[in-house]
Amino acid sequence: MAQSILVTGGAGYIGSHTVRMLTDVGQKIVVLDNMVYGHPEAVVSPEVMLVRGEMADEELVERLFQEHAPQAVVHFAAYCYVGESVQQPGKYYRNNTAAPLTVLDAMRRHGCDRFIFSSTCATYGNPEYVPMDEQHPQNPINPYGRSKLMLERILRDYEHAHGIRSVFLRYFNACGCSLDGVLGEDHDPETHLIPLALRAVSGERDKLTVFGTDYDTPDGTCIRDYIHVLDLADAHVKALEYLNGGGQTTACNLGTGDGTSVKQIIGLAEEVTGQPVPVEYGPRRPGDPPRLVAAAQKAKDVLGWEAHYGARDAVETAWNWMSQPHGGRYGQTGPAAGPA
Numbered sequence: 001m002a003q004s005i006l007v008t009g010g011a012g013y014i015g016s017h018t019v020r021m022l023t024d025v026g027q028k029i030v031v032l033d034n035m036v037y038g039h040p041e042a043v044v045s046p047e048v049m050l051v052r053g054e055m056a057d058e059e060l061v062e063r064l065f066q067e068h069a070p071q072a073v074v075h076f077a078a079y080c081y082v083g084e085s086v087q088q089p090g091k092y093y094r095n096n097t098a099a100p101l102t103v104l105d106a107m108r109r110h111g112c113d114r115f116i117f118s119s120t121c122a123t124y125g126n127p128e129y130v131p132m133d134e135q136h137p138q139n140p141i142n143p144y145g146r147s148k149l150m151l152e153r154i155l156r157d158y159e160h161a162h163g164i165r166s167v168f169l170r171y172f173n174a175c176g177c178s179l180d181g182v183l184g185e186d187h188d189p190e191t192h193l194i195p196l197a198l199r200a201v202s203g204e205r206d207k208l209t210v211f212g213t214d215y216d217t218p219d220g221t222c223i224r225d226y227i228h229v230l231d232l233a234d235a236h237v238k239a240l241e242y243l244n245g246g247g248q249t250t251a252c253n254l255g256t257g258d259g260t261s262v263k264q265i266i267g268l269a270e271e272v273t274g275q276p277v278p279v280e281y282g283p284r285r286p287g288d289p290p291r292l293v294a295a296a297q298k299a300k301d302v303l304g305w306e307a308h309y310g311a312r313d314a315v316e317t318a319w320n321w322m323s324q325p326h327g328g329r330y331g332q333t334g335p336a337a338g339p340a
């Protein structure tokens with residue numbers, strides 16, 4: 001039976017892919033997004049109601065609960081620039097930690113008891129062992145990670161006090177785009193490796209700077225677990241099924257379990273595009289651990305989820321997105337970035 005679901009941040013990168021997938025399985029979606037980083041064009045299904053506004057706006061949130069009576073909330077709305085979080089911690093704690101309380105209190109008042117939370121491997125901080133499972137100590141090393149960890153803690157308290165059950169989905173490196181090139185990654189500023197490598201190929205950027213080549217890894221560059229946005233979206237659908245089936249609050253890593261180095265991503269970008277990636281080798285970026293890889297067995301055991309896409313799929317779908325007439329930018333109709 002179709003559920004009414006409130007999706008915060010549903011016009012953002014991962015949110016928009018998830019909204020599309022939830023709509024495809026017949027759910028009735030209301031998106032609340034302040035459009036600071038979201039794109040109205042990313043909400044592609046006409047049956048989705050898109051509301052522009054703040055999560056912290058009590059009157060607006062109350063009205064949404066009265067009008068749509070959501071049975072679950074899928075919560076993406078957050079700021080996620082690590083460097084900015086160090087410079088402006090207040091912005092992160094206000095938006096990522098405090099603002100969701102308005103939504104949680106509306107849930108409590110209206111008897112809505114299911115919450116799916118976009119958490120992050122940044123809540124673990126520096127890895128003490130790899131691959132990292134959900135038992136890994138959580139000692140985040142920046143305000144971004146702490147702002148997300150605090151909401152995990154708050155959600156545990158809300159389960160205890162008010163019976164609101166949550167799934168914390170701890171994403172590793174989100175990447176990739178929809179297979180049809182309709183939805184994709186359009187961040188401003190862009191900081192992520194795959195789009196930056198591809199925009200160096202297309203000539204939109206001069207070059208890609210590789211942050212460090214002297215790490216204790218086989219090729220000297222950092223290793224990450226690149227998880228495709230379509231797999232992330234699928235995990236949200238499965239997390240909702242888990243809560244609908246009476247599941248209690250739990251945390252699941254979302255990763256492939258495979259590590260890919262920066263140099264390997266550059267190699268994939270060259271294979272996929274058939275062109276060289278102009279590269280400059282630079283110093284390490286502060287705060288980057290050498291290796292971050294998920295142990296993702298729990299998501300399989302608890303949610304019945306596993307990753308179906310790999311790093312090559314991420315590069316291919318990202319290049320396809322950038323090769324559309326919009327050039328991988330929402331609201332643009334200019335020439336494509338590269339050959340399709």
Ligand code: UDP
Nearest residue numbers: 191192193196209210211222224262285288
């Ligand atoms: N990276 C890089 N050059 C860039 C951007 C990223 O070498 O211009 C590296 C970064 O040091 C990390 C990996 O690529 O090892 C993934 O970085 P990204 O910012 O995409 O994600 P993060 O791991 O920081 O969440």
